[in-house]
Amino acid sequence: MNETVAGRVLRRSWVREKLLLGLSPGEYARRLATPFNVVAGLILLVGLPAIVYRFAFGLGAATNLSQTNPWGLWIGVDVLSGVALAAGGYTLASAVYLFGLKQYYPVLRAAVLTGFLGYFFVVVGLLVDLGQPWRIPYPVIYAYGVTSVMFLVAWHVFLYLSVQFLEFCPAILEWLGWKTVRQWATRLTIGATVFGVILSTLHQSALGALFLLAPTKLHPLWYSPFIPIYFFVSSVIAGLAMVIVESALSHRIFTEQIEPGRHADLDRITLGLGKAASVVLFTYFFLKLIGVADGGHWGLLRTPLGHWFLVELGVFVLLPCFLFAHGVRERRVTLVRATAALTVIGIVLNRVNVSLIAFNWNVPDRYVPGFMEVAITITIVTLGLLTFRWIVNRMPVLREHAEYRGAH
């Protein structure tokens, strides 16, 4: 009997230490009453019933999708942009482990976590969008459409989710205190990184290759045989920019997790990432020009959608390229961070252009997302942020676990 009492005490303290941040349930509940949580709560209050509504009444009732516009906001933003913005995981993992740029280690775990959660919530978004969501594992376990680019995407998202989980495992195992398993998981890091880079190269570009089947529907300035390359290169940009934005926000929000002195480190890291982003943006800009030249589409630049193409290229590719370069040269960290935010918007804009704005550009029935589509997209992003915070508050992501200091 004594044993069960001891067991219960032990269990209670485990819940308290691991889940309630060492607070009593009452204290913990009181600490939840913050403005951010109120806003997040309100969003979920609208968004979660909207998801229920979609499954009860169908996509027609919940969205503005149509027979001519089968893909909408959820595919353009939640899936295409989501996967691009989750590229920080493989970008940073290759920088640290393959290029040996150890100075970026402090932001690696958060980047891997952002990547993992990014993909996880891409799948959540997909579940809302699919007609038969419970069949989502079919391409992996049951029916193999090997000539489909989408088949490749499905397999890679599945494999890459597993790889990223593995890459993040050390943090979870440190949190749980399982030392032996952690050591075993850490040994797999290089293999997981290499595998992750291969998978990312292929599925980031595959998301672009999906649109190769729509030559008459996608505007010629965006349709290019090089679109897989554009999606891959811009995912590197998205990854770098997202790590800058995410680390800046994390350092501001989770101040108690950051040791003194780390802020100066982050400034150096930010400048380094900004420099890399500048170079890749410059490359990407010329790759896009090659596409225009290859298609012989210079004349189209004078049309309204051509102007829009120039806005995407000028304001969201070339401008951030120069702002990054300037900010790094003058060591203006805030400018680099603002530029990263601009770049992130630019990547989302590119994915939205390819999937929604330049898609079906010559069809009178234009798609504009409905209220519930926007609400559900915001809900999924909010769920992602809440999960990120829940994990960062508990596991050694931004801070180093006391027992594993310097061990990476």
Next chain:
Amino acid sequence: MKLSRRAFLTSAGVAGAAATGLVSLPRAARARPVADGMLAMLVDTTRCVGCRACEAACSEANRLPSPAKLGEESVFETTRTTDARSYTVVNRRRQPSNGRAATFAKTQCMHCVDPACVSACLVNALDKLPEGPVVYRADRCIGCRYCMVACPFEIPKFEYDRPLPLIRKCTFCTHRLREGKLPACAEVCPSGALQFGKRRELLEVAKTRIYQNPNRYVHHVYGEHEVGGTSWLYLTDVPFEQLGFRMDLGTTAYPELTWTFLSAVPFVLTLWPPFLMGLYAFTRSRERAAGEPEQETRHE
């Protein structure tokens, strides 16, 4: 990360074999179909009288609600498209250049020889039968709608009004063909506008009509070469554009458009690992030269 020679050779061998296997899978699935013997349909729009009997027969054969405004002239006032509950529609073009009061054209799945939708489907829910029809297996569709994005004729339609929707489109009456019957539309057509047969033979019929009436027909069989060929072929005496046909689809079979990308996949799978591991080895040897501790010790 120390790797014995045996372990290295094993993993390299396995990776190489896997990549080779990965090439042959889609390659086998990409065998070019033989179009000549496929079942096909010839639509001679010069013979169509716009009675819409094909629409009614189609709905009956496929257990769909019967078409709206049957027998009413007013249905032709708007241009209609097929949808999840009507697999074929007849549209009218007024004042065509042929001098008649109106020209009619039936729309349905073109049953491409090498279809975009089939190459797009990640679960083989859409499949091209060797006999010709492009069929849909609803029990495995996940509802991703990539087929709708891919189809140049905008034929696959989605049941947006249902909570758990599926794709719907013309079945070429595969169930009737299995019973030795004609597709419902062809059986019921009273004016001889629809002719069912082998694709090669129908092409000969179509061209014979053009040669025998050179001043009447447009000298083009729509579907002979469009998007690599379709199983539904069209003849007309007004420019195809006037009947709403897209003339900008090209003659490349759509699966070819993604084939280049898919062919590159095994190369990435084969080239990236040695390249990245080489990079890693280079980085480590540079670190070692600089006197830094090795990766192993960092793993504890």
